[in-house]
Amino acid sequence: xxxxxxxxxxxxxxxxxxxxxxxxxISGHRSVSWYQQTPGQGLQFLFEYxxxxxxxxxxxxxxxxxxxxxxxxxxxxxxxxxxxxxxLYLCASSPRDRGTExxxxxxxxxxxxx
Amino acid sequence: AQTVTQSQPxxxxxxxxxxxxxxxxxxxxxxxxxxxxxxxxxxxxxxxxRQEAYKQQNATENRFSVNFQKAAKSFSLKISDSxxxxxxxxxxxxxxxxxxKYIFGTGTRLKVLA
Numbered sequence: 001x002x003x004x005x006x007x008x009x010x011x012x013x014x015x016x017x018x019x020x021x022x023x024x025x026i027s028g029h030r031s032v033s034w035y036q037q038t039p040g041q042g043l044q045f046l047f048e049y050x051x052x053x054x055x056x057x058x059x060x061x062x063x064x065x066x067x068x069x070x071x072x073x074x075x076x077x078x079x080x081x082x083x084x085x086x087x088l089y090l091c092a093s094s095p096r097d098r099g100t101e102x103x104x105x106x107x108x109x110x111x112x113x114x
Numbered sequence: 115a116q117t118v119t120q121s122q123p124x125x126x127x128x129x130x131x132x133x134x135x136x137x138x139x140x141x142x143x144x145x146x147x148x149x150x151x152x153x154x155x156x157x158x159x160x161x162x163x164r165q166e167a168y169k170q171q172n173a174t175e176n177r178f179s180v181n182f183q184k185a186a187k188s189f190s191l192k193i194s195d196s197x198x199x200x201x202x203x204x205x206x207x208x209x210x211x212x213x214x215k216y217i218f219g220t221g222t223r224l225k226v227l228a
Contacts (some may be wrong), residue, residue, distance in 0.1 A: 003158075033215065043205065043218040054213045092160065102149070102214060105159040 001027055004093050004106035012112045015025075021109045025072050025093030033103060037088040049074055058102060063069040065102040078111075086113045116141045118208050120219035127196045128227050135191045135222045136183075137206030144168075146210040148182070148189045153221075154202040162204070165189065193224075201226045 005024045013019050025032050034046040045058040049068035066076040072093075077096055088110050091102035117140045127133035139148070139171050150162040165173045166183050177197075181190045193200055206219040 031214075035218075040219040045215050045217070048214050050214070056213060057216070092159075102161050102164060104161075106153075107158050 006106040020077045023074045023091030031094045033092045035090040037047035080114045118219040120156045122222045123209045124223045126225045132194045139208050143210045149207040150191045152202045
């Protein structure tokens with residue numbers, strides 16, 4: 001099976017712009033989670049989707065949003081970018097609907113905001 | 115709220131030696147899962163080992179084993195016969211069925227010295 005894929009891998013944006021990141025989970029996986037990874041804060045949970053529904057959300061401002069499509073692919077959007085949004089954004093998928101499943105991570109999208 | 119603490123930002127080990135990475139967590143739940151993930155430099159995060167809280171037996175995967183102390187809320191990772199390829203960031207993570215989200219520690223950077 002193909003692993004979790006994320007596009008694009010690298011992105012440079014300027015403050016005030018918006019960005020959309022995409023994640024394709026492993027085939028058959030219905031849960032997709034997003035994380036922000038920075039050197040100072042580690043991995044911070046953004047949100048988790050299952051069957052097109054957001055089940056949980058981390059402590060991020062409303063500028064961060066996401067969605068999941070019927071094929072389980074997910075996108076996250078960040079509007080009005082700030083310098084502090086520069087980070088590695090990781091997507092992870094898991095097969096079933098229990099929060100105890102192992103998560104499989106994608107390679108990440110590295111976002112640089114100038 | 116659940117928390118995960120990794121108190122060792124960085125550790126070093128000689129090749130072929132054994133090293134133990136520490137992790138403590140806090141939760142009021144009785145049913146949960148604990149994980150150790152490995153993130154090599156510029157590579158994808160992968161699962162190293164997982165432990166179900168209801169299992170008293172410590173999980174092992176080849177050279178990797180855990181010391182799970184439920185009452186003390188401690189979950190350390192032991193790496194035996196360390197290899198150069200073990201050099202990475204190691205993250206401890208907690209998950210429970212009720213929240214559908216993972217909580218990660220801040221990570222421990224492991225250096226393996228030849």
